[in-house]
Amino acid sequence: MLRHLITRLALLIAICLSSIGASSVALAASDMATDWVDEDFTSVRLISAQTETGGKQTLRLGLEYELQPDWKIYWRSAGDAGFPPQLDWTGSENVGDANILWPAPHRFSIFGLETFGYKEHIILPIDVAIPDPAQPVAIRLDVDYLVCSDICIPATASFDLDIPASAAAGAGTSIASNHAHQIEKFVSKVPLRGTGLPIEVTSISSINQGNAHSLRLGVRGLDDAGVGIDDIVIESDLRAGFGLPEPQTTATGSNEDVQYFDLTVMGLAEDQTLKDQPVTVTVIAGPLSVEQNLVVGDGKAATNTASSTGATAGMSFAMIGLFALLGGLILNVMPCVLPVLSIKVMSALKAREQDINRVRIGFLASAAGIITSFWVIAAVLVGIKLAGGTIGWGIQFQQPLFLTVMTIILALFALNMWGLFEISGPDQLGNAANDAITRSESHGHHISSNFLTGMFATLLATPCSAPFLGTAVGFALAGSVFDIFWIFTLLGIGLALPYFAIAIQPRVAHILPKPGRWMNGVKVVLGLALIGTAIWLLGILSVQIGMGGAIAVGLGLILGSVFIWARKRTSNLRPRFAFTSLAVLGFLVALFAPGFSQPPSSPSASSDNGTLVWQAFAPETIDRLVADGKTVVIDVTAEWCVTCQVNKKLVLEKPDVRNALMQDDVVLMQADWTRPDQKIADYLASYGRFGIPFNAVFGPGAPDGILLSELLGVDEVLSALEDANGSASLASSVQ
Structure with missing residues (x-):
């Protein structure tokens, strides 16, 4: 049984990757929700994001629609036909003004009519003012809406929902x-407003050619965000329709970062003109959407001055490809790759005793495993993206199944390196743990073990972000399917370049010292390094499934290891079989323990060694804090992000930086992405980022933010703080 254990567990890697986008907890439909009101074409209900008022002045609700195929409801501006849902709060108690937060709509074009709305599943978030937060809220809501397919049918629904009152929520108390x-998933789809938008309309003008009218818009920031225009929706008091945006290939301005689009204007009367007309422009570009109030003809719009060290503005397709190659190459020396150093070292030491052709073939197989692993990751990310899920670099480390499987494999690698068991067969196949290839193997039979070593190295390397890598990954994940596979292929080639180099010059392996007794000590040290990596993964797992679940996994691994040791100590067939069965049972306990664990609640804030106190992540408060003269430092981190931890130890905890961050006018705001969080994912995507670490500094001198590099530097952080503060006082205070 043990003979095939590692091979079977290795196959689980692909299985657990496919579960990255799956949700692990089902919503309780009866909690703070009305019953569904069913029609033949749709079902609708009212849900609440809060279980009680919590002393808050605002209550967030959601009007949830489940629409039958080919049926739709309408956006706030329906277009050439239709009308949006109408809400009547008559009879409600302790309810003030209500504001619907409209997610970005879809365009429906049929028979020359342009309408805007939603299909399938939609939640319309509603913010309701609570005049007296100390009193309960009684909601009595009547909804009139129009639902259309080939025909349009008006419908109504009535809802009663009571929200109890409570005192102001205390620390650590959740009323969610x-x-x-x-509800928040659809709030994240509401177009962004205000200053510092990741993409923005910089100009809008009316173009008249005879009886033909059109609008020309200049949009800036698309290259920075790594997105393309899906639609531009115009709202105007004039009874006019606007067609789909058509990109203009001829440059009409000197700024290379601005792209231009023309929208055909339909239904404009002869005596009407769009010039000097106020309009609301909603730009929809992949996961991003922004909304601006503009005046046609004068091009007034906010200016985005946010700086980014990883910006892709003006970069060619070839330049992004070069960044991907460099990012993959640099990944070889990043902290995340240290856990697989043991396997790499043993691979190189074994290569010392092999002939030239076998060294070349082995390292080429490892390179192929690396590239294949990147293809697997790309395929999974494409699948999640097409399904509408959240994608990002290293997000498999947010999945307990992936962490558990990797921990088991690391433990088996360490046991094998210590000589507690071997996997052999008629063909003397090498094992995937330490790539043990001997001269007695027949030609080519060691390729599979080298291949699996390359795949394993890649999977453990992905929680790191390296210089150039963030830019390339951001471009890929915000682009098309081709972009994702093209960039991830180049990343794989970059990470595999050292393997290719040895394959080209295999005599390099012969420079290493000859194997001898000294290798026994090396194996002990490298095995301990693998165990240390497994303990690190268990620490991450404890954040995902709770300390009890992580301890259960660890105990299963210990029991399995003890029985493998006992099996090694006896030569009798019956005890060996019994110990083998018990070892397999121990590893199965470790594998299935996360499924019976209860995830811990997310902490609201964290601190670094009791000195740097971080507030909970609340990006909606940044503009207000900056307006009050504060400097806001954003840190998006995760337990599995080794680069994040290195940044903290080597930069953020340095005395000069720590003193600057502890100033009274500096607000530290941290987002923990150890577990999946749509709010954090959407925030990263708004800056064209899909991986961490992510650090930004906002302040009176930089209200739109200064984005920092993946690997922080002391001078870089201090300079950003000074620039964001808008004066030299901050820098002088830490001297």
């Missing part, structure tokens, strides 16, 4: 209902 996350 089971529906809060689903």
Whole structure:
């Protein structure tokens, strides 16, 4: 049984990757929700994001629609036909003004009519003012809406929902209902407004050619964000329709970062003109959407001055490809790759005793494993993206199944390196743990073990972000399917370049010292390094499934290891079989323990060694804090992000930086992405980032933010703080 254990567990890697986008907790439909009101074409209900008022002045609700195929409801501006849902709060108690937060709509074009709305599943978030937060809220809501397919049918629904009152929520007390996350997913799709937008309309003008009218818009920031225009929606008091945006290939301005689009204007009367007309422009570009109030003809719009060290503005397709190659190459020396150093070292030491052709073939197989692993990751990310899920670099480390499988494999690698068991067969196949290839193997039979070593190295390297890598990954994940596979292929080639180099010059392996007794000590040290990596993964797992679950996994690994040791100590067939069965049972306990664990609640804030106190992540408060003269430092981190931990130890905890961050006018705001969080994912995507670490500094001198590099530097952080503060006072205070 043990003979095939590692091979079977290695196959689980692909299985657990495919579960990255799966949700592990089902919402309780009966918690803070009305019953569904069913029609033949749709079902609708009212849900609440809060279980009680919590002393708050605002209550967030959601009007949830489940629409039958080919049926739709309408956006706030329906277009050439239709009308949006109308809400009547008559009879409600302790309810003030209500504001619908409209997610970005879809365009429906049929028979020359342009309409805007939603299909399939939509939640319309609603923010309701609470005049007296100390009193309960009684909601009595009547909804009139129009639902259309080949025909349009008006429908009504009535809802009663009572929200109890409570005192102001205390520290650590959550009033979020089971529906809060689903509502927030659609809040994240509401177009962004204000200053510092990741993409923006910089000009809008009316173009008249005879009886033909069109609008020309200049949009800046698309290259920075790594997105393309899906639609531009115009709202105007004039009864006019606007067609799909058509990109203009001829440059009409000197700024290379601005792209231009023309929208055909339909239904404009002869005596009407769009010039000097106020309009609301909604730009929809992949996961991003922004909304601006503009005046046609004068091009007034906010200016985005946010700087980014990883910006892709003006970069060619070839330049992004070069960044991907460099990012993959640099990844070889990043902290995340240290856990697989043991396997690399043993591979190189074994290569010392092999002939030239076998060294070349072995390292080429490892390079192929690296590239294949990147293809697997790219395929999974494409699948999640097409399904509408959240994608990002290293997000497999947010999945307990992946962490558990990798921990088991690391433990088996260490046991094998210590000589507690071997996997052999008629063909003397090498094992995937330490790539043990002997001269007695027949030609080519060691390729599979080298291949699996390359795949394993890649999977453990992905929580790191390296210089150039963030830019390339951001471009890929915000682009097309081709972009994702093209960039990830180049990343794989970059990471595999050292393997290719040895394959080209295999005599390099012969420079290493000859194997001898000294290798026994090396194996002990490298095995301990693998065990240390497994303990690190268990620490990450404890954040995902709780300390009890992580301890259960660890105990299963210890039991399995003890029985493998006992099996090694006896030569009798019956005890060996019994110990083998018990070892397999121990590893199965470790594998299935996360499924019976209860995830811990997310902490609201964290601190670094009791000196740097971080507030909970609340990006919606940044503009207000900056307006009050504060400097806001954003840190998006995760337990599995080794680069994040290195940044903290080597930069953020340095005395000069720590003193600057502890100033009274500096607000530290941290987002923990150890577990999946749609709010954090959307925030990263708004800056064209899909991986961490992510650090930014906002302040009176930089209200739109200064984005920092993946690997922080002391001078870089201090300079950003000074620039964002808008004066030299901050720098002088830490001298």
